[in-house]
Amino acid sequence: xxxxxxxxxxxxxxxxxxxxxxxxxxxxxxxxxxxxxxxxxxxxxxxxxxxxxxxxxxxxxxxxxxxxxxxxxxxxxxxxxxxxxxxxxxxxxxxxxxxxxxxxxxxxxxxxxxxxxxxxxxxxxxxxxxxxxxxxxxxxxxxxxxxxxxxxxxxxxxxxxxxxxxxxxxxxxxxxxxxxxxxxxxxxxxxxxxxxxxxxxxxxxxxxxxxxxxx
Amino acid sequence: xxxxxxxxxxxxxxxxxxxxxxxxxxxxxxxxxxxxxxxxxxxxxxxxxxxxxxxxxxxxxxxxxxxxxxxxxxxxxxxxxxxxxxxxxxxxx
Numbered sequence: 446x447x448x449x450x451x452x453x454x455x456x457x458x459x460x461x462x463x464x465x466x467x468x469x470x471x472x473x474x475x476x477x478x479x480x481x482x483x484x485x486x487x488x489x490x491x492x493x494x495x496x497x498x499x500x501x502x503x504x505x506x507x508x509x510x511x512x513x514x515x516x517x518x519x520x521x522x523x524x525x526x527x528x529x530x531x532x533x534x535x536x537x538x539x540x541x542x543x544x545x546x547x548x549x550x551x552x553x554x555x556x557x558x559x560x561x562x563x564x565x566x567x568x569x570x571x572x573x574x575x576x577x578x579x580x581x582x583x584x585x586x587x588x589x590x591x592x593x594x595x596x597x598x599x600x601x602x603x604x605x606x607x608x609x610x611x612x613x614x615x616x617x618x619x620x621x622x623x624x625x626x627x628x629x630x631x632x633x634x635x636x637x638x639x640x641x642x643x644x645x646x647x648x649x650x651x652x653x654x655x656x657x658x659x660x
Numbered sequence: 661x662x663x664x665x666x667x668x669x670x671x672x673x674x675x676x677x678x679x680x681x682x683x684x685x686x687x688x689x690x691x692x693x694x695x696x697x698x699x700x701x702x703x704x705x706x707x708x709x710x711x712x713x714x715x716x717x718x719x720x721x722x723x724x725x726x727x728x729x730x731x732x733x734x735x736x737x738x739x740x741x742x743x744x745x746x747x748x749x750x751x752x753x
Binding site: 483495516527643656 | 667670677678684685689691701704707708714721724732736743744
């Protein structure tokens with residue numbers, strides 16, 4: 446929606462060029478994020494190909510109910526975020542505020558479930574390190590699985606945390622300030638980031654929780 | 661209540677994503693041999709397409725953005741292909 450009446454920074458010709466630049470910047474950031482997470486997915490692939498039986502045994506120790514619930518929570522939060530972006534474009538303040546805060550709340554719920562899951566795993570001695578315990582003969586290779594598990598879900602959870610903070614701040618700004626309602630670019634970019642974090646989880650979920658579940 | 665097309669689109673997408681989640685969990689309990697992982701990743705790719713098309717509205721974005729996204733996947737592919745050309749061929753005599 447080109448709107449030349451919007452204020453724009455001096456380095457841009459008009460508001461629509463400013464908007465396109467900001468959007469392009471977010472997509473470039475997401476492209477670099479593909480490579481950032483990609484390196485960890487590569488490490489996972491290399492170790493899983495090397496130690497398939499240990500990875501299957503380790504995966505069966507992950508808590509599928511927690512993981513599946515969290516996947517649903519994140520997918521639903523992506524939908525509420527899409528609705529928030531729609532409300533921002535339509536300049537509907539109450540709808541935008543409610544949808545952003547609902548998305549942030551679902552993000553918090555995801556982090557809480559993840560936290561309970563981590564606590565269970567740590568109490569079952571699955572955190573790699575001195576106290577790690579796993580049935581032989583897979584102990585050392587299962588430890589590699591759990592190292593990758595804590596690394597990848599931890600970095601993902603960090604992304605969720607950043608998203609929750611930014612979405613919650615945007616929710617309060619939508620509620621409180623008129624300037625925020627005039628320009629919907631920020632909410633659009635936040636939506637892109639949030640959906641991307643969702644996509645990362647969509648791949649993490651089967652690789653962590655669903656390895657050889659049938660046997 | 662009259663709903664906008666966008667509302668129905670988002671609800672349909674969310675429903676499809678949750679359906680695919682149920683499908684991927686169900687498929688994991690059927691022994692498909694090596695195809696378990698392939699099926700799981702195919703379902704993940706389908707979910708990604710749904711999110712990219714309906715939530716991130718990739719089709720309405722400008723071509724320069726398609727290039728940015730494709731570049732990310734392209735270099736991810738290069739990283740994977742070159743690394744796997746090593747890991748997968750170490751056993752070859």
